[in-house]
Amino acid sequence: MPAADANPLTPFYAKRRVTVTGGAGFIGGHLTEALLLLGATVTVIDDLSNNDGAHITALAETYGGQLRFIYGSILDPTALAESMTGAQTVFHLAAMNSVPRSIDEPERTFEVNATGTVRVAEVARRAKATRLVYAASSSAYGDDPALPKVESMLPKPLSPYAASKLAGESVVRAWAHSYGLSGISLRYFNVFGPRQLAGDAYAAVVSAFITKLQAAKRPTIHGDGTQTRDFTPVANVVHATLLAGATESADGQPVNIALGRQTTVRNLFDTLARLIARTDIEPLYTPARKADVPHSVANTALSEKLLGFKPIKTLEDGLADTVAWFARQREEFDEPVAKGVTGA
Numbered sequence: 001m002p003a004a005d006a007n008p009l010t011p012f013y014a015k016r017r018v019t020v021t022g023g024a025g026f027i028g029g030h031l032t033e034a035l036l037l038l039g040a041t042v043t044v045i046d047d048l049s050n051n052d053g054a055h056i057t058a059l060a061e062t063y064g065g066q067l068r069f070i071y072g073s074i075l076d077p078t079a080l081a082e083s084m085t086g087a088q089t090v091f092h093l094a095a096m097n098s099v100p101r102s103i104d105e106p107e108r109t110f111e112v113n114a115t116g117t118v119r120v121a122e123v124a125r126r127a128k129a130t131r132l133v134y135a136a137s138s139s140a141y142g143d144d145p146a147l148p149k150v151e152s153m154l155p156k157p158l159s160p161y162a163a164s165k166l167a168g169e170s171v172v173r174a175w176a177h178s179y180g181l182s183g184i185s186l187r188y189f190n191v192f193g194p195r196q197l198a199g200d201a202y203a204a205v206v207s208a209f210i211t212k213l214q215a216a217k218r219p220t221i222h223g224d225g226t227q228t229r230d231f232t233p234v235a236n237v238v239h240a241t242l243l244a245g246a247t248e249s250a251d252g253q254p255v256n257i258a259l260g261r262q263t264t265v266r267n268l269f270d271t272l273a274r275l276i277a278r279t280d281i282e283p284l285y286t287p288a289r290k291a292d293v294p295h296s297v298a299n300t301a302l303s304e305k306l307l308g309f310k311p312i313k314t315l316e317d318g319l320a321d322t323v324a325w326f327a328r329q330r331e332e333f334d335e336p337v338a339k340g341v342t343g344a
């Protein structure tokens, strides 16, 4: 992001009262930091169900009274109302964010992602917020073979996660039309970057590959590695999200946020192995996972037209930043660097 004084978004966000749901999370944490740098007064609500809170604690120490953290669920009416008192702009990112986990816990996924979005929209409208920006998902497109994915395609969610995130989009559109709550749904495509969780079975692929390779272990590829994704650096997603909060009008429509570049999972693996200097490691292949879609790449014309969005980082720059961050983490926590190659 450009320095705050040179950033054209500073006049809009400086002193603006903003609420970020899920602001302790991976994308929410980057967004919150960017908003603080722009001079906004930020309230974060997060139940820390998918986060240890370390980053938000560090931000609170740096930014003092400019940041208020509410430890609570968006499903708790009191905590939610408190988080939005006086909010002018609301960024709604809190969600259960995993396809495999949604298959294990479909009802809980709907409660948080769909009912949770109704609650956020209701409280935002009562608080007279002027914009609701919703973190939607490219999973809405499902396995429709047509590429690139364009917003006018009929959605075809295949997992409870995708269905619940699409339900959230419907809420944003309906609240815009029924109550005049200006909203926009940003369909993020496979976001990656520093601080994305790497440690569990639900980890996103970039973090999972990096941590295994840095530990000299073999990463797992589900399927044959020919599946493609539009891997998007988190810096681009934050930039697009800030533009969406500031754009003049928004009537609840969905907009793709991506690089617009199709990369195979095997290709991603090879690029990371080169960056980490571990081209001696081969991945382990396991059967494809249920509800994983074979191919995905975005048409990004609408984000450029509506938001003036252009990517600020390339895929390679984003991967290099992420590798460097994970390497620093390993140094800081003094993890032993294994010499040989072990199993997954």
Ligand SMILES: NC(=O)c1ccc[n+]([C@@H]2O[C@H](COP(=O)([O-])OP(=O)(O)OC[C@H]3O[C@@H](n4cnc5c(N)ncnc54)[C@H](O)[C@@H]3O)[C@@H](O)[C@H]2O)c1
Binding pocket: 021, 022, 023, 024, 025, 026, 027, 028, 045, 046, 047, 048, 049, 050, 051, 072, 073, 074, 075, 092, 093, 094, 095, 096, 097, 112, 116, 135, 136, 137, 138, 165, 187, 188, 189, 190, 191, 192
């Ligand atoms: N990461 C991606 O590639 C991607 C792609 C498409 C869409 N999205 C969407 O972007 C948003 C952020 O994703 P992320 O990758 O940063 O995930 P994340 O899990 O790091 O962030 C979500 C945050 O929401 C919090 N949370 C969960 N349930 C909550 C509740 N009931 N009340 C309050 N807080 C709650 C979690 O503790 C976490 O900090 C999500 O809405 C996700 O669906 C992400």
